[in-house]
Amino acid sequence: MKKLIAGVVLGLGLTAMAHGAGDPQAGEQNAAVCAGCHGQGGQKPVMGVYPKLSELGERYLYNQLTLIKSKERMIPEMTGLLDNMSDQDLQDLAAYFDSQEMIVSQADxxxxxxxxxxxxxxxxxxxxxxxxxxxxxxxxxxxxxxxxxxxxxxxxxxxxxxxxxxxxxxxxxxxxxxxxxxxxxxxxxxxxxxxxxxxxxx
Known part of the structure; x- marks a missing residue:
């Protein structure tokens, strides 16, 4: 029985890791502030120098948001924008943007x-x-x-x-x-x- 319980717990843990810890619906509520530069859903930034955030990968997005909030990765345009967001807020934002479809550009x-x-x-x-x-x-x-x-x-x-x-x-x-x-x-x-x-x- 203990092995069965351990297996279920491990399985649930791996599932959570595979799908990430963020809630895309909750993330959408906090994403409005991002649209001014990155476009709706992070799909069409207002300038080419800004990144598309859509479908980048939840883990990557969360890591970058954490670095930006801590000022370890300095992006002047984002100064203060993440200061009042909790770790869960950042996870939710990452999940939301990852759930949006990447719109492909045109190569030269x-x-x-x-x-x-x-x-x-x-x-x-x-x-x-x-x-x-x-x-x-x-x-x-x-x-x-x-x-x-x-x-x-x-x-x-x-x-x-x-x-x-x-x-x-x-x-x-x-x-x-x-x-x-x-x-x-x-x-x-x-x-x-x-x-x-x-x-x-x-």
Missing amino acids: PDLVDAGAQLYRGGNLATGVPACAGCHNPQGKGNEPAGYPHLGGQNAEYVSKQLKAYRDGTRDSGLNASIMMDVAAKLTDAEIEAVSSYISGLN
Whole structure:
């Protein structure tokens, strides 16, 4: 009987972990303040430099919201916006945005081949690994590992973040050291190409 109870408890625990700890409906109530920059449902930001939040991955979103609230990841435009939100509020927000569909952008046709090569195969000569290794060949990310869904993200935002990792101004979070190492080996042309490719990836 004890083994049965332990199995049920473990099963319920794993289910909760798989689905995340947030409530999307509760998160929607707090998401109105986000729409001014990120658009309704986090799907259509008002500027390309702002990220789409939809379908990024609940764990990734929650981790980033936590970093922003604690000021470990500094985003001036978000100063104070999360200060009065509880940890559960952040989990609910993450669940809400993750439940929204990512709207794919349009990649620059002139950059698709170079971007695809880098995303899928990396650059052996300079030691750049394939983005697909962590972020999935279709750009869907890896939720258990906290790697974000990239496919469809704004090219301008992706480019800005890769450059921030490269120059060390974005250095917080679970996987920051990995991204900083990768970005340090990327040229501006490679960043432009892979960012464009990601924006049209689905």
